[in-house]
Structure formats: structure tokens, C-alpha cells
Amino acid sequence: MADTSTASLRTALRPYLAVLGSRARSQRAYRASFALDLLSSLLVGAIELAEVSVLFHSVDALGGLDFTAILLVFGLADLCFSLADMSFGHCDNLPSYLRAGTLDVFYLRPQPLLLQLITSDISLRRLARAAVGAVALTVGLVLNDIDWSPAHVLLLALAIVSGYAVFAGMFVWAGGAQFFLVEGAETTNAFVYGGRYAATQPASVWNRPLWAVFGFFFPMVFTGFLPALWLLGYAPPYGLPDWVGWCAPAAAVWTWTLALASWRVGVRHYQGGGG
Amino acid sequence: MSTPIIETDGLTREFRVRDALRRRTLVAVDDLSLRVAPGEAVGYIGANGAGKSTTIKMLTGILVPTRGSVTTCGLRPVQDRRRLARQVGVVFGQRSQLWWDLPVRESFRILAAIHGLSASEEASRTEELVERLEMAEFLATPVRQLSLGQRMRGEVAAALLHSPRLVILDEPTIGLDVLSKQRLREFLVAERRTHGTTLLLTTHDMGDVERLCDRVLVIDRGRLAYDGDLPGLSRTVGAERVLVVDLAEPVDDLTGIPSTRHLTSEGHGLRQRLAFDAEATTAARVLAAVSERAEVLDLTVEEPDIEDVVRRIYAARR
Numbered sequence: 218m219a220d221t222s223t224a225s226l227r228t229a230l231r232p233y234l235a236v237l238g239s240r241a242r243s244q245r246a247y248r249a250s251f252a253l254d255l256l257s258s259l260l261v262g263a264i265e266l267a268e269v270s271v272l273f274h275s276v277d278a279l280g281g282l283d284f285t286a287i288l289l290v291f292g293l294a295d296l297c298f299s300l301a302d303m304s305f306g307h308c309d310n311l312p313s314y315l316r317a318g319t320l321d322v323f324y325l326r327p328q329p330l331l332l333q334l335i336t337s338d339i340s341l342r343r344l345a346r347a348a349v350g351a352v353a354l355t356v357g358l359v360l361n362d363i364d365w366s367p368a369h370v371l372l373l374a375l376a377i378v379s380g381y382a383v384f385a386g387m388f389v390w391a392g393g394a395q396f397f398l399v400e401g402a403e404t405t406n407a408f409v410y411g412g413r414y415a416a417t418q419p420a421s422v423w424n425r426p427l428w429a430v431f432g433f434f435f436p437m438v439f440t441g442f443l444p445a446l447w448l449l450g451y452a453p454p455y456g457l458p459d460w461v462g463w464c465a466p467a468a469a470v471w472t473w474t475l476a477l478a479s480w481r482v483g484v485r486h487y488q489g490g491g492g
Numbered sequence: 493m494s495t496p497i498i499e500t501d502g503l504t505r506e507f508r509v510r511d512a513l514r515r516r517t518l519v520a521v522d523d524l525s526l527r528v529a530p531g532e533a534v535g536y537i538g539a540n541g542a543g544k545s546t547t548i549k550m551l552t553g554i555l556v557p558t559r560g561s562v563t564t565c566g567l568r569p570v571q572d573r574r575r576l577a578r579q580v581g582v583v584f585g586q587r588s589q590l591w592w593d594l595p596v597r598e599s600f601r602i603l604a605a606i607h608g609l610s611a612s613e614e615a616s617r618t619e620e621l622v623e624r625l626e627m628a629e630f631l632a633t634p635v636r637q638l639s640l641g642q643r644m645r646g647e648v649a650a651a652l653l654h655s656p657r658l659v660i661l662d663e664p665t666i667g668l669d670v671l672s673k674q675r676l677r678e679f680l681v682a683e684r685r686t687h688g689t690t691l692l693l694t695t696h697d698m699g700d701v702e703r704l705c706d707r708v709l710v711i712d713r714g715r716l717a718y719d720g721d722l723p724g725l726s727r728t729v730g731a732e733r734v735l736v737v738d739l740a741e742p743v744d745d746l747t748g749i750p751s752t753r754h755l756t757s758e759g760h761g762l763r764q765r766l767a768f769d770a771e772a773t774t775a776a777r778v779l780a781a782v783s784e785r786a787e788v789l790d791l792t793v794e795e796p797d798i799e800d801v802v803r804r805i806y807a808a809r810r
Contacts, residue, residue: 228608231605231608232605232606232608234605235601235602235605235606236602236605236606239591239594239598239602243591243593243594317587317588318584318586318587318588319587321549321554321584321587322584322587322588322589324552324553324554324573324577325552325577325580325581325582325589325651326577326606326607327574327575327577327578327606327607327608328574328606329574488554488555488556488570489505489507489555489556489558
């Protein structure tokens with residue numbers, strides 16, 4: 218029984234693994250160039266982190282968080298973003314797929330379009346950037362005075378998985394929107410990359426409109442800030458309940474609801490079936 | 493007649509376009525009804541923008557029809573797209589199915605996985621295609637380094653790897669040299685003979701239609717303008733063939749040869765072009781008549797080109 222289900226899973230995954238495997242191999246084929254890619258990606262991550270540390274040279278605390286606490290927020294959000302960027306980042310580059318006719322080619326293959334798009338590429342160089350996030354997170358976890366319990370471990374794991382899903386959903390949302398938005402990439406970048414930036418900051422300093430956009434509609438605040446507050450034992454702002462840090466999975470589900478709706482509308486628009 | 497492999501009824505596709513301030517509706521395919529039987533080879537021709545690509549996109553489920561119905565391989569293309577993909581192979585002359593940075597062989601391996609071919613199916617089909625399309629010499633070459641002719645053979649093999657019942661080719665020979673065209677046509681003829689594959693191809697090359705197709709569909713502004721065989725098409729439009737002769741010395745314009753029209757003279761009459769009605773006379777008879785007046789050094793016969801045929805059909809309908 219287990220054997221047959223493993224075998225059928227392998228059959229189901231074979232098309233996607235074949236493509237992803239070839240992408241990974243081709244990126245590593247030229248060692249020197251891959252090393253440079255990793256290095257440049259590492260630099261980008263390091264600069265993002267440096268920005269935060271520069272800020273804390275002039276102030277001791279921002280929005281009630283000191284530098285070590287911010288490391289935790291930054292590390293969580295940036296790790297999740299980098300991993301999502303590695304595996305989903307190409308989805309918000311839909312116009313180039315449209316121009317090259319790659320999307321039409323997807324239509325001629327017996328797999329769902331969105332799954333084909335997601336598994337059509339993987340950017341291994343972004344592992345270097347994820348490493349920056351992971352280091353920041355680890356340092357944040359060590360330096361902060363966290364009262365560890367099994368619940369803390371569970372929340373941390375949930376936060377990372379959900380944060381990854383939130384950012385992945387953002388990329389898919391952007392891809393769907395780019396079917397029908399004129400200058401789509403510019404518009405969606407504001408939310409995808411603006412969202413990443415917002416996610417690595419203490420959300421307690423945000424104003425209300427920002428909370429509306431990145432607190433709830435695109436739930437960036439759940440990818441770093443709110444789970445970090447719970448880990449640290451701090452109370453969330455705006456009188457939000459303490460347990461709100463546990464709602465990251467709900468944020469992930471919400472983002473994917475948005476993402477799939479956007480994709481659906483986008484594909485309908487492309488096929489001209491009426492929206 | 494067995495169940496059609498392609499069946500459309502009143503198939504219509506409109507696009508809403510916005511230019512400047514006004515919105516208008518553009519009808520790309522207009523009330524198209526046609527049937528293609530399994531095993532047929534059909535040339536689908538028409539001017540640029542006549543609706544060929546739109547039809548293909550509706551046949552393969554990429555576009556949703558505005559009105560009318562379409563059935564491909566007995567399936568509804570949009571709703572049953574994934575099942576249909578297993579039975580149809582499409583070659584888009586302008587867009588690639590191959591992975592740019594990978595060797596051709598690797599692309600075939602991935603496509604075999606995508607179509608769920610077993611190891612033995614993959615091996616035997618790849619071997620067959622490599623041999624028939626003479627691809628062995630460039631199997632290990634990354635796609636981006638291939639010549640256009642090689643890449644096109646790779647594209648055709650990629651579209652046919654899963655042994656589709658229906659193969660749709662959109663401008664497969666565009667930009668190819670004579671030898672590459674010839675190879676590709678021979679392959680398609682052989683593929684059809686051995687596997688009974690149905691072919692639907694759009695082309696601007698009359699040679700493709702002559703050598704590959706036993707039926708021609710002409711589409712004009714989204715509507716079917718002709719459906720029949722090629723000789724019938726030539727008869728309908730009275731397409732002329734052109735004999736070009738290079739003469740040993742300059743002579744006057746070669747007029748007055750029966751069923752023949754003098755078109756042009758170059759080099760004071762050293763090279764002359766004569767159009768003749770292929771129904772009424774033959775190239776040999778025209779040549780004999782020319783030889784009575786001057787010594788012929790060299791000659792070529794130009795086939796009626798597809799633009800010309802299409803233009804005549806269009807003119808007759810307006």
C-alpha cells in the first residue's frame with residue numbers, strides 16, 4: 218500500500234522534478250559564475266541587514282524594540298522572503314513569460330498552469346541571501362532573553378513556514394495581477410518588495426494606512442513582527458490580543474486565497490473567457 | 493467518415509481593442525465551421541492577421557471562443573486541456589518548447605517526464621526521432637548554439653515526442669534554407685505514413701502545402717474562403733506558374749506564345765519571365781516554343797506563391 222502510494226507520488230512529481238532538477242544543474246554548471254551569483258546575492262542580503270544596524274546607531278529603540286529584538290523580526294521576515302524569492306520569485310515576472318510565449322507552451326503540457334509556472338525555475342543563488350536571514354534570526358534568538366518552552370519552538374516553526382507561504386503567495390498574486398495590469402510589474406513590485414521591506418521593520422511605528430495594507434490586506438506583519446513579539450513576551454500594539462502572533466497560518470491561508478483569486482482572474486483575462 | 497479529429501461549428505472569436513479613445517470589436521475568427529478527419533493533412537493558409545493563430549489557440553484551449561463550439565480529439569479544449577495535451581503536439585515557429593541553456597537531449601528527457609513516458613517509450617521514440625530528423629550530431633549541443641534549421645528539427649521532435657494523434661504546425665519552415673525545409677517535409681510525410689498522424693499546418697510556403705497537404709483551407713478575415721484540394725485551388729484562382737529563361741543572346745520580348753503571358757525582360761531580353769496557365773499548357777511546351785526563337789541556357793519554374801493564391805481568392809470574394 219505504502220509502496221504504491223509512494224510510486225504514484227513519484228509519478229505525479231516526476232514532471233516538476235525533471236524541470237527543477239535541470240534548472241538547478243544548469244545554474245551550477247558554471248562554477249565561477251555561480252559563485253559570483255552567490256556572492257552578489259549575499260551582498261544584497263548583507264546590505265539590507267546593514268541598513269537596519271545603521272539605523273540603530275542613531276537610536277536605541279524603534280517602536281519599542283531594541284536592536285537585538287529587531288534582529289529577530291528582520292531574521293524571520295528576511296529568511297522567509299529569501300526562501301520564497303528563491304522558489305517563487307520568477308512568478309512575478311509574468312510579462313517575460315508572455316513575451317517569450319512560454320505560457321502558451323505551458324498550455325500544451327498536461328499539468329496545471331500555475332504549478333508549471335512555479336516549478337519552471339529556481340534561483341539557487343538566493344540561498345546566500347537566505348543565509349543572511351538565517352544568521353540574523355539565529356543571532357536574534359540567542360541574544361534575546363526568550364523564555365523557551367515547547368510552545369515557543371512550535372510558534373517559531375509555524376512562523377517560518379507561514380511566512381514563507383505568505384511571501385510565496387505574494388509572488389503568485391503579483392503574477393496573476395500582471396496579466397491585466399498595465400505596467401503590472403511596477404505596481405506589484407510596490408507591494409511585493411515594499412511588503413518585504415515593511416515586514417523587516419517594527420510595525421509599531423507604522424501609521425494606520427500602512428497597517429491596513431501590510432497589516433491585514435497583505436499580511437506582512439505576521440511574517441516577522443507579531444510572531445517575534447510573542448517569542449519576546451511583548452504585548453502587540455493597538456490593543457491586539459497576545460495570541461495574535463499565532464495567527465501567521467491564517468495570514469498564509471488568506472494570502473493564498475488572494476493569490477489564487479488573482480491567478481484565476483488573470484488566466485481568464487488571458488484566455489478571454491470574460492472575467 | 494469516422495469521428496472528426498477537429499470539429500468546429502460557428503466558431504467565432506472577437507477581441508475588444510482600444511485605440512485612442514474608442515473601443516471597437518475585432519472579429520478574428522468568424523463563424524468558422526470545419527471538420528478534419530483523422531489521418532488528413534491540411535494546409536491552413538491565409539494572410540497575416542486572417543485568423544490562423546487565433547484558430548489554433550482555440551483548438552488547443554489557449555483561447556476561449558466567443559461563440560460557437562470546438563472539439564479537438566473528441567475533447568473540449570478549454571475544459572479538457574490537460575487530457576488534450578496528451579494527444580496534441582504543437583510546433584510554434586516563433587516560440588520555443590526547448591530549454592535554451594540545455595543540450596537538446598536534456599530537453600527531450602524533461603519532456604518525456606512531463607508527458608509521463610515510460611523509460612522504454614522514451615528510449616524508442618527518442619531514437620526514432622533522432623534518426624529520422626538526423627539530430628545525432630547536435631544532441632549534446634545546448635539549444636542556444638543550434639542553427640535555425642537544427643533548432644526547428646529539435647522543436648518538431650519536442651512536439652512529437654509523446655506521439656500525438658494530431659500535430660499542429662504554425663509556420664514550421666519559416667526562415668529555413670531549402671535543404672532544411674526538404675528534410676522537415678520528408679520527416680512529416682514519413683511520420684504520417686508510419687503513425688497515421690493528422691497534420692494541420694499554417695504556412696506561407698506553397699512548397700509545404702504541395703508536398704505535405706492533401707487538403708487546403710483558406711481563411712480570409714476570419715471566414716473560410718476555400719476548402720478543397722490544391723489543384724482545385726489553383727483552378728479556382730487560375731494561378732499561373734512562371735517560367736524564367738536565361739537566353740544566349742538578347743532577343744525581343746517573347747510574346748505570342750499560346751496560353752502564355754510575357755511578364756518582364758532583363759538585360760535587354762537576356763532573362764525573360766513568362767507566366768503560363770498550368771491548366772492549358774505545360775512548361776515543356778512553353779520551353780519548346782521559346783527554343784524556336786532563341787537558345788535557352790538556363791531555366792527555372794516558379795510555383796504560384798501562396799500570397800498570390802490567397803490574394804486572388806480574396807479579390808474574387810470582394
